Amino acid sequence: MDSKRQVYSVAEVNRQARMALESALGELWVEGELSRVTIHSSGHWYFTLKDAQAAVSCAMFRNDNARVPFKPKDGMQVQMLVRPSLYEANGRYQLIASEMEEAGKGTLQEQFEKLKAQLAEEGLFDEARKKPLPLLPRKIGVVTSPTGAAIRDIINVLTRRFPNIGILLIPAKVQGAGAEQGIAKAIDYLNTRGDIDVMIVGRGGGSIEDLWNFNEEVVARAIARSTVPVISAVGHEIDFTIADFAADVRAPTPSAAAELAVREKGTLEGAVALYDRRLNQGLKTMAQDLRLRLNRAAHSYVFREPGNLARGYRQSIQALETRMADLLKLAAQERFQRLERSNVRLVHGLKSSVQQAHQRVDELGMVLTHRMDQKVERDKQALVRLQTQLRMLNPLAVLGRGYSLTRKADGTVVRTAAAVEVGETITTQLADGKMVSTITEKEQGNSTGD
Amino acid sequence: MAEKKSADFEKSLGRLEELVGEMEGGELSLEGMIKHFEEGTKLVGLCTTKLNEVEQKIEKLVKKDGELKEVPFDMEEAE
Numbered sequence: 459m460d461s462k463r464q465v466y467s468v469a470e471v472n473r474q475a476r477m478a479l480e481s482a483l484g485e486l487w488v489e490g491e492l493s494r495v496t497i498h499s500s501g502h503w504y505f506t507l508k509d510a511q512a513a514v515s516c517a518m519f520r521n522d523n524a525r526v527p528f529k530p531k532d533g534m535q536v537q538m539l540v541r542p543s544l545y546e547a548n549g550r551y552q553l554i555a556s557e558m559e560e561a562g563k564g565t566l567q568e569q570f571e572k573l574k575a576q577l578a579e580e581g582l583f584d585e586a587r588k589k590p591l592p593l594l595p596r597k598i599g600v601v602t603s604p605t606g607a608a609i610r611d612i613i614n615v616l617t618r619r620f621p622n623i624g625i626l627l628i629p630a631k632v633q634g635a636g637a638e639q640g641i642a643k644a645i646d647y648l649n650t651r652g653d654i655d656v657m658i659v660g661r662g663g664g665s666i667e668d669l670w671n672f673n674e675e676v677v678a679r680a681i682a683r684s685t686v687p688v689i690s691a692v693g694h695e696i697d698f699t700i701a702d703f704a705a706d707v708r709a710p711t712p713s714a715a716a717e718l719a720v721r722e723k724g725t726l727e728g729a730v731a732l733y734d735r736r737l738n739q740g741l742k743t744m745a746q747d748l749r750l751r752l753n754r755a756a757h758s759y760v761f762r763e764p765g766n767l768a769r770g771y772r773q774s775i776q777a778l779e780t781r782m783a784d785l786l787k788l789a790a791q792e793r794f795q796r797l798e799r800s801n802v803r804l805v806h807g808l809k810s811s812v813q814q815a816h817q818r819v820d821e822l823g824m825v826l827t828h829r830m831d832q833k834v835e836r837d838k839q840a841l842v843r844l845q846t847q848l849r850m851l852n853p854l855a856v857l858g859r860g861y862s863l864t865r866k867a868d869g870t871v872v873r874t875a876a877a878v879e880v881g882e883t884i885t886t887q888l889a890d891g892k893m894v895s896t897i898t899e900k901e902q903g904n905s906t907g908d
Numbered sequence: 909m910a911e912k913k914s915a916d917f918e919k920s921l922g923r924l925e926e927l928v929g930e931m932e933g934g935e936l937s938l939e940g941m942i943k944h945f946e947e948g949t950k951l952v953g954l955c956t957t958k959l960n961e962v963e964q965k966i967e968k969l970v971k972k973d974g975e976l977k978e979v980p981f982d983m984e985e986a987e
Contacts, residue, residue: 594917596962604968604981613966613981622960627968627981647969647976723959726921730955733924737948740931744941 469546476544479551483542488553489561490514492534503530507538507553516540518555526558527670529635535561557667566666570673573700577675582682583703589687591707591718594726595655597624598719599648599686601641604629608662608691608712615716620723626654632661637671642680649684657684658715659701660691672699681705691715857889875902917958924951 490507501520540553628644631637690705702708709715968981
């Protein structure tokens with residue numbers, strides 16, 4: 459019966475076959491030689507992989523082959539990660555490739571290390587080769603994809619920092635086979651223009667295969683020979699490519715590259731304005747200073763009146779004179795003071811000796827008085843004694859007893875008869891009076907004396 | 909030529925810095941001071957002009973009829 463028989467359509471068979479094949483084998487690596495390579499306008503690659511014994515049809519679709527950093531060519535020995543499958547439309551067995559590497563070149567990491575060492579050896583990465591970035595670029599060249607996030611980030615940052623900065627984008631494929639050639643050409647082209655002062659070369663993040671073009675020698679050499687400073691900005695911060703080593707400055711991201719390419723306009727304007735202020739201030743300060751000095755000089759006595767110069771000298775001389783006089787006076791005063799001091803001592807000494815003398819005189823006086831008194835006393839006693847004697851000797855007292863005293867006219871006492879002449883007038887003193895007589899007669903006897 | 913224009917700004921600013929430094933150093937004669945001031949003032953003008961003179965143009969290089977041409981770059985393209 460027809461109904462007992464299970465009948466498949468061709469499509470169904472092919473579909474079953476494909477599923478069986480795919481689940482049976484899964485993914486695997488295969489190595490062989492490329493032949494009959496066809497790059498379809500859709501971007502897909504079709505080719506045959508063969509070795510000495512066998513051949514198999516292959517396809518590599520656009521999404522996958524975009525990451526392959528080289529163009530497939532007939533005869534090329536490759537290793538591919540493939541999924542064995544079946545093309546249902548014609549039932550042909552084929553391999554679907556998702557990754558492709560050139561066999562014999564080693565892994566990408568190995569290639570990277572090898573090229574890096576080689577270029578470093580050549581001195582391509584030397585610090586001495588690095589060019590400084592300009593302070594103010596007139597125009598910034600950008601080598602990247604016109605459709606990526608990188609160009610948008612770069613333009614945003616550049617225009618934010620410097621609103622009127624000029625930017626020239628050189629559209630370039632930044633991944634896939636042959637992209638390195640376009641990148642290198644764009645770098646060379648920017649060097650021919652003359653209006654580009656700095657350039658950014660790069661792309662946004664991706665897998666190591668995506669970034670691979672920037673690990674190619676042609677890119678490194680184009681960067682190295684560029685006279686325009688190159689800022690590399692490939693992938694994310696952690697991605698280092700050969701281009702980064704060759705560039706004058708490596709930026710971790712496209713945005714960071716834009717920040718390195720130009721300073722903020724405000725900062726530059728501020729710097730210019732500051733210099734302008736300092737410039738004016740500098741001159742102003744000097745002018746003020748000079749005016750001050752000029753004034754001082756103009757008002758100095760020499761200029762006010764030439765004669766003042768002489769006056770000045772005179773004044774100095776006078777000052778010297780005064781000083782001398784003062785010194786002299788000072789010296790004199792000093793000596794005077796010394797003199798006074800000694801004088802005081804002298805006077806003091808004198809005074810004390812005078813006092814002593816006074817004292818002495820007083821003492822002597824007192825002694826004298828005492829002696830005097832004694833003498834007076836003695837004299838008084840003597841006098842009394844004499845008075846008594848006198849009283850006893852007083853002739854007048856004798857006269858009382860009948861005796862008399864005769865004197866000549868000249869007062870001489872008449873002691874002898876021979877002393878008088880007859881007719882001479884004599885005066886006789888009696889106890890109670892006198893009598894005057896004239897001598898009439900005289901008789902001289904022998905008796906002498908009373 | 910255009911070639912040395914960017915270096916000009918840098919040189920101008922550097923020279924300006926030098927002039928101001930010397931003026932503030934106080935070693936200059938009045939004449940030197942005035943010369944420095946005149947030169948410095950010119951440089952300030954030059955630098956300011958340079959800052960404003962940079963032309964705002966965002967362009968893209970395209971090949972048209974076998975010739976390279978710059979055309980305005982449309983940010984929408986990048987979306």
